[in-house]
Amino acid sequence: MAAQRRPIGEAGWGRTLGAGIVAFVYFFPVLWIILTAFKTYSDALAIPPVWLFTPTLENFVQVFSRSYSAGAEAVATGFDRFFFNSIFIAGSSVLIALVVGTLAAYGFSRFPLRGNDTYLFIILTTRMMPAIVVIIPIFLMFQITGLAGTYLGIILLYAVFNLPFTIWMMKSFFDELSPDVEDAARMDGSSEVRLFFKICLPQVVAGIAATAVFGLILTWNEFLFALLLTGVETRTIPVAMAQTIGGDIGVRWGLLAAIETLFLIPVIVVVFVLQNHLLRGVTFGTIKR
Amino acid sequence: MSDLRVSGLVKRYGKVTALDGLSFEVAAGEFFCLLGPSAAGKTTALRAISGLERLQAGAIRFGGRDITEAPVQGRGIAMIFQTFALYPHLTVRENLAYPLREAGVEAGEIARRVGEVAEKLRIGHTLERKPTTASGGEQQRIAIGRALVRRPQLLLLDEPLTNLDAKLRHDTRAEFKRLHRELGMTMLYATPDELEALSMGQRIGVLRAGRMVQVGTPDELFERPDDSFVAAQVGSPKMNLIEGRSVRDGRRIALPFGELEGGPWAAALAAFPAGTGILFGVRPSDIVPAEGEPRGPRLASEVHLTEPLGDVTVLDLVANGVPLRMVLPEERAVRYREGDHLQVELRLENSHLFALDTGTAIR
Numbered sequence: 148m149a150a151q152r153r154p155i156g157e158a159g160w161g162r163t164l165g166a167g168i169v170a171f172v173y174f175f176p177v178l179w180i181i182l183t184a185f186k187t188y189s190d191a192l193a194i195p196p197v198w199l200f201t202p203t204l205e206n207f208v209q210v211f212s213r214s215y216s217a218g219a220e221a222v223a224t225g226f227d228r229f230f231f232n233s234i235f236i237a238g239s240s241v242l243i244a245l246v247v248g249t250l251a252a253y254g255f256s257r258f259p260l261r262g263n264d265t266y267l268f269i270i271l272t273t274r275m276m277p278a279i280v281v282i283i284p285i286f287l288m289f290q291i292t293g294l295a296g297t298y299l300g301i302i303l304l305y306a307v308f309n310l311p312f313t314i315w316m317m318k319s320f321f322d323e324l325s326p327d328v329e330d331a332a333r334m335d336g337s338s339e340v341r342l343f344f345k346i347c348l349p350q351v352v353a354g355i356a357a358t359a360v361f362g363l364i365l366t367w368n369e370f371l372f373a374l375l376l377t378g379v380e381t382r383t384i385p386v387a388m389a390q391t392i393g394g395d396i397g398v399r400w401g402l403l404a405a406i407e408t409l410f411l412i413p414v415i416v417v418v419f420v421l422q423n424h425l426l427r428g429v430t431f432g433t434i435k436r
Numbered sequence: 437m438s439d440l441r442v443s444g445l446v447k448r449y450g451k452v453t454a455l456d457g458l459s460f461e462v463a464a465g466e467f468f469c470l471l472g473p474s475a476a477g478k479t480t481a482l483r484a485i486s487g488l489e490r491l492q493a494g495a496i497r498f499g500g501r502d503i504t505e506a507p508v509q510g511r512g513i514a515m516i517f518q519t520f521a522l523y524p525h526l527t528v529r530e531n532l533a534y535p536l537r538e539a540g541v542e543a544g545e546i547a548r549r550v551g552e553v554a555e556k557l558r559i560g561h562t563l564e565r566k567p568t569t570a571s572g573g574e575q576q577r578i579a580i581g582r583a584l585v586r587r588p589q590l591l592l593l594d595e596p597l598t599n600l601d602a603k604l605r606h607d608t609r610a611e612f613k614r615l616h617r618e619l620g621m622t623m624l625y626a627t628p629d630e631l632e633a634l635s636m637g638q639r640i641g642v643l644r645a646g647r648m649v650q651v652g653t654p655d656e657l658f659e660r661p662d663d664s665f666v667a668a669q670v671g672s673p674k675m676n677l678i679e680g681r682s683v684r685d686g687r688r689i690a691l692p693f694g695e696l697e698g699g700p701w702a703a704a705l706a707a708f709p710a711g712t713g714i715l716f717g718v719r720p721s722d723i724v725p726a727e728g729e730p731r732g733p734r735l736a737s738e739v740h741l742t743e744p745l746g747d748v749t750v751l752d753l754v755a756n757g758v759p760l761r762m763v764l765p766e767e768r769a770v771r772y773r774e775g776d777h778l779q780v781e782l783r784l785e786n787s788h789l790f791a792l793d794t795g796t797a798i799r
Contacts, residue, residue, distance in 0.1 A: 327521035330488050333508040334515050335582070336538035349525040 177411070183404035191400040206405035226406060228380075229387040234413065236298065236383060237366040240305030241359055247306070248313030249355065253343060255314065256321035267318070270311045278371050286375055296378025304372060309362045316361075320354030321347065356424035360417055367414060384410050439464045440485070440590060440622065445494035447480050447646075454480040456646035458494070462624055462639075467616045469637030470626040471669060477646035478626035482592045485624070486515050499589060509538075514588035518595040520579040522567035528578050529554075529563040535586040553581040573604045577611075584619070593625040597632060609635055630670050634658070642666045662797050664715050664790040673720045673750050673761050679792060682712045689714055689789070693735045693756035696782075701789035704798045713792030720750065720763040722783035732784045739776045742769065753778065 158166075183191050185202035210226045255263060285304070286295070294300030324347060332346045370385040377383060388406055392398050418425065440462040447455040455477045462468040470478045483489040485496055487508035496504045503511055514535075523531050532550045541549075554560045557577040562570045567578055576596065583591055593612070597605045613636055616623055627633055633640045634654045641651045642665070650662040654670075661667035667675045680691040682705055688697040689705070696716070705714075726734045737755035749769035753760040762780065772778060789798040 325519060325521060327517045327519045328523060330483075330486075331515070331517060331521040331582075332523070332534070333488065334486055334511075334513065335535035335586075336509045338509065341538070346523060352525075 180404045180407050180411075183400055184408040186401050186404075188399065188401055191404070206401040207409075209402050210405050210409065226384075226387065226409075229382055229384045230409070232298075232377075232381055233367060233383045233385075233410075236301055236305065236381070237363055239298075239302045240366055241309055241362040243302070243306035244309035244313045244362055245355060245359060248310050248358075249317050249348075249351075251310075252314045252317035253321055253347065256318050267315070270314055274308075274311045282371065282375060285372070289376055295376055296381060298381050301373065301376055301381060301383075304376065305366045305369065308369075308372075309366065312365075313358050313362060316358045317351065317354060320351040324350055353424040356421045360421055360425055363417055364414055439499065440624065441495075441497040442481070442485065443495050443497075445481065445484055445496070446492045447477075447484060447489060448492055454646055455484065455491070455494070458643070458646055458648055460641050460648050460651055462622060464499075464622055465620050467613075467623045467625065467636060467638045469633040469640045470624065470643055471628070471630060471633040471637075471640050472643030473628055473669075476628075476643040478628075478643055479594055480646075481643070482515065482594050482624065482626055485590075486513050486592055487511050512588055513590045513592060514583035514586065515592040515594065516579050516583050516596045518598050520567075520575045520599070522575060522578055522582070524566065524568055526566075527564055528559065528567055528570065531567060531578060532563075532581050532585050535582060539586060549585055553585045556584075557581045572600055573608070576600060576604070576608060580611075580615070584615070588621070590622045590624065593623065595627055596625075597627070597629070605632075612636055630672060634670065640670075642669055660797075660799075661717075661788065664717065664795040664797075667717050667788060667790070671719060673763055675717045675719050675788070676723070676760050677790075678716045678718075678758055678760075680714055680716055681792075682708055682714055683710050689716060691716055692758045694733070696733055696784065699784045699787045699789065701787070701799050705789060708791075708798070714798065715790040715792055715795070717788035717790060718782055719786065720761040722786045723753075723760060723762040723780050724783065725764075725768075726779040726781040730781065732782045734779055734781050737778050737780055739772050739774055739778055742772065742774060744769070753780065755780070 184206055185204070186197070186200055187203055187205065190197045190200045255267060260266060289295035289300055292300075294303070328350075329342060329346060332342050337345060368385060369383075370389070373383045373386045374389070377386060384406070388403065388410070391403060391406070442461070443459045445455045445458040447453075458477065458481055460468075470481060472478050480489060484491050484494075485498075487503070487506060491504065494504070495502060498511070498513070522528075523534060526534065529550060532553060533546050536546045536549060550563075551560075554563055557580060559570075559574055559577050559581060562574055562578065567575055570578060576599075579596070596612075597608055600608060609632060612623075612625070615621075616636075625632075625636060634657075637654060639651060639653055640657055642649045642657065642663075644665050650657060650666045652660075657666055657670045661670065661675075664677060668677060678691050680689050682688070683690045683695065687702060687706060688695050735755050737753040737760060739751055740754045740759070741752040743750040743752065744766065747766050748763050749766050751762045751764060751769060751772060753762055760780075790796060791798060
């Protein structure tokens with residue numbers, strides 16, 4: 148008889164526990180935010196921290212109420228607007244970056260120019276500069292062109308910021324495809340345009356999904372440019388969140404945590420929906436077929 | 437008529453010359469094999485004919501039409517790739533339908549022809565699956581099906597058996613012969629494997645460094661190789677090629693184990709001055725143990741290694757320092773052990789002679 152063995156892929160109790168502890172350490176700040184979102188003002192500030200409390204939805208109500216009473220003062224949060232802004236701006240800019248970037252990546256991969264690598268490197272260098280270095284010229288450009296405070300301005304800016312990353316990532320996916328498959332399609336009568344849409348693009352769907360997720364998270368979290376280049380109407384959540392801090396009665400941790408909890412949901416949903424693609428996308432090219 | 441005429445093809449990649457004036461003709465309905473070692477230009481030749489590769493010089497005529505500059509699409513040529521090159525994101529049914537869809541064939545006709553091809557190639561059970569879930573042999577048949585479904589006039593096959601295991605190779609060779617017989621299509625088959633070429637090709641073209649060395653039927657190549665390269669490529673186990681030189685006005689040749697005269701090449705050799713470097717070629721089957729009345733020159737040798745291959749055994753002999761391969765039926769070979777001394781006889785009437793410098797046959 149062969150020795151009894153664990154089924155492949157099933158770890159022992161010790162390892163499972165170890166992994167659980169590590170996961171908990173990473174997840175703890177998120178958990179704390181979510182817990183705080185359901186606490187009253189005084190519970191949120193209690194020291195030592197309160198673990199058992201009566202949950203309240205008051206913070207979430209406040210997020211979406213146009214005005215509420217805090218002491219004698221009426222404050223409008225308008226967070227429904229900011230949520231819309233964040234979704235609209237991140238979604239549009241990532242979409243633009245994907246369309247332009249995927250086409251560019253296909254070009255770089257299949258129709259290399261003389262000095263192809265140099266161009267690719269130049270594209271990459273635009274991401275090497277710290278954002279803070281370029282913020283002043285961009286701010287001035289936006290002032291002069293009238294793009295400051297507009298949707299168009301911030302969407303274009305984010306699209307341009309997502310482009311280098313999109314091009315590099317999509318190029319690596321296109322590079323991985325078998326050239327024989329494309330030759331076969333040519334012989335089967337496909338024009339170059341149909342070849343791209345019918346053969347190449349469907350093969351890199353996982354890559355597009357992975358690129359989109361990374362781009363969305365990057366844009367969703369962006370603060371610096373949004374702070375300086377969005378106006379009252381086009382403000383995104385990270386900026387709006389920062390502006391709720393302060394006021395007469397100090398930081399409203401409960402309200403802030405509620406906003407953050409809501410802020411997390413779209414990211415979790417996107418990652419959850421695309422997780423299979425994401426895994427295939429990020430492991431693409433690392434596994435020899 | 438769908439005959440293929442290829443003349444003077446030249447293809448260079450930077451400093452590397454892949455095709456160096458390649459010319460050959462394939463008759464309509466013929467099964468023609470391109471045989472040559474890797475990097476001889478087989479794949480480049482097929483890609484040029486298919487239109488995937490642009491040429492620096494040369495002309496390709498197919499069915500009386502000059503297609504040298506014609507676009508890939510619409511040449512009426514299909515190709516089976518070494519890697520199969522199936523569309524991984526499409527089901528097998530969609531893979532088979534793809535060339536027809538691209539040609540604008542209407543849906544009912546597509547369904548009928550896909551069904552027909554799937555039945556002929558026994559891949560009906562895989563139709564709704566992705567090709568990656570099919571076995572190697574099935575993937576091969578799917579690739580064949582995709583090539584056949586649009587009824588091409590010329591089918592190019594680029595080492596299609598390389599990615600299959602030995603058993604499947606044998607079956608698929610038979611499959612290709614059957615398809616060729618049934619469809620009567622012109623087929624151009626590139627392979628580095630002489631067994632594939634000899635067993636399937638009606639005619640074989642032997643390629644070396646982007647040039648055609650010799651074209652002929654399997655028998656012609658086997659019996660009358662024009663070149664020492666062809667002699668070494670065709671036949672298994674390989675022909676023994678022994679370096680030597682001509683002596684006495686070229687009537688005899690001197691080899692390390694002695695002088696020989698009277699081969700079928702003797703008259704032709706006379707035209708060469710004495711001392712000309714030559715390669716003496718004798719097939720392993722034309723070396724036999726010396727028994728009874730001598731019918732040819734005999735020489736002493738020692739058995740270095742025996743290699744039983746089932747019904748035949750290859751004996752590696754050493755005669756006066758020269759390695760010689762001999763092949764014997766298994767029942768005759770069993771009595772020889774490694775280290776045995778053995779008197780062998782050469783069937784000189786079947787021997788070949790080549791010029792050492794050019795490799796050209798002397799006959």
